[in-house]
Amino acid sequence: MQERQGSRAMKNLNNLVKDVLIRWSLQQVTSAGVATVEVLDVCSGRGGDQMKFLQAPISTVRLCYNAVDIAEAQILEAQKRLRQRLPLEWLESCRFFIGDVTLLAPTLPDEPLPWQHIVSIQFALHYAFKSKASARSFLHNATGRLCGGGLLIITTVDSSKIGEFARQAAEKQEFVFKNELAKISFDEVSLPRCDLDSKVWLGLSIRPHR
Numbered sequence: 001m002q003e004r005q006g007s008r009a010m011k012n013l014n015n016l017v018k019d020v021l022i023r024w025s026l027q028q029v030t031s032a033g034v035a036t037v038e039v040l041d042v043c044s045g046r047g048g049d050q051m052k053f054l055q056a057p058i059s060t061v062r063l064c065y066n067a068v069d070i071a072e073a074q075i076l077e078a079q080k081r082l083r084q085r086l087p088l089e090w091l092e093s094c095r096f097f098i099g100d101v102t103l104l105a106p107t108l109p110d111e112p113l114p115w116q117h118i119v120s121i122q123f124a125l126h127y128a129f130k131s132k133a134s135a136r137s138f139l140h141n142a143t144g145r146l147c148g149g150g151l152l153i154i155t156t157v158d159s160s161k162i163g164e165f166a167r168q169a170a171e172k173q174e175f176v177f178k179n180e181l182a183k184i185s186f187d188e189v190s191l192p193r194c195d196l197d198s199k200v201w202l203g204l205s206i207r208p209h210r
């Protein structure tokens with residue numbers, strides 16, 4: 001119970017940070033006079049952020065929410081949650097895509113995705129850092145339809161902290177780091193291969209625990 005309090009506090013903090021960032025981005029875009037705001041939620045997961053976008057208190061604009069994730073189950077759950085919470089007519093302005101963003105960009109069957117005013121990548125960019133090439137390709141595909149003057153909002157992990165945690169685990173010949181706020185497992189294959197003095201952490205596979 002006590003152990004979970006830390007991770008719950010982290011989750012609340014993460015949600016607060018995302019909420020502030022999302023509201024700020026919507027305000028920026030709408031104050032520039034955009035009437036229909038297109039948003040692309042990259043690595044959307046189970047749709048934790050869709051309601052943050054759709055319920056931000058801006059009544060004068062129409063919001064088109066687009067979401068892409070590699071995991072079909074996550075997208076199905078996001079759609080289900082949305083159906084439970086939104087009036088039917090709102091759902092028509094939402095699009096969902098399943099795909100690996102390191103490999104391809106979300107595209108409609110016969111045309112490109114409309115230009116996006118906001119591209120949001122929340123707690124997911126680090127998954128693309130298997131190599132420099134996959135990170136570049138991910139960012140290229142995620143932002144390919146971002147319009148001129150559009151906003152890219154990202155939250156991700158602090159790689160220097162992850163590096164520090166990895167070093168501490170490796171020193172103890174363990175593959176888990178744990179403190180009062182977080183528990184992270186490191187992959188037994190990729191951790192020994194990493195340069196522990198590096199400032200750039202590529203290819204280190206981590207699994208955060210909730």
Ligand SMILES: C[S@@+](CC[C@H](N)C(=O)[O-])C[C@H]1O[C@@H](n2cnc3c(N)ncnc32)[C@H](O)[C@@H]1O
Binds near residue numbers: 044048069071122
């Ligand atoms: C930690 S979750 C974050 C979900 C959501 N953005 C949030 O903040 O609640 C990371 C998500 O990234 C997705 N993901 C990881 N690699 C991906 C990739 N290459 N392409 C698309 N989605 C990916 C996972 O399936 C997962 O749903």
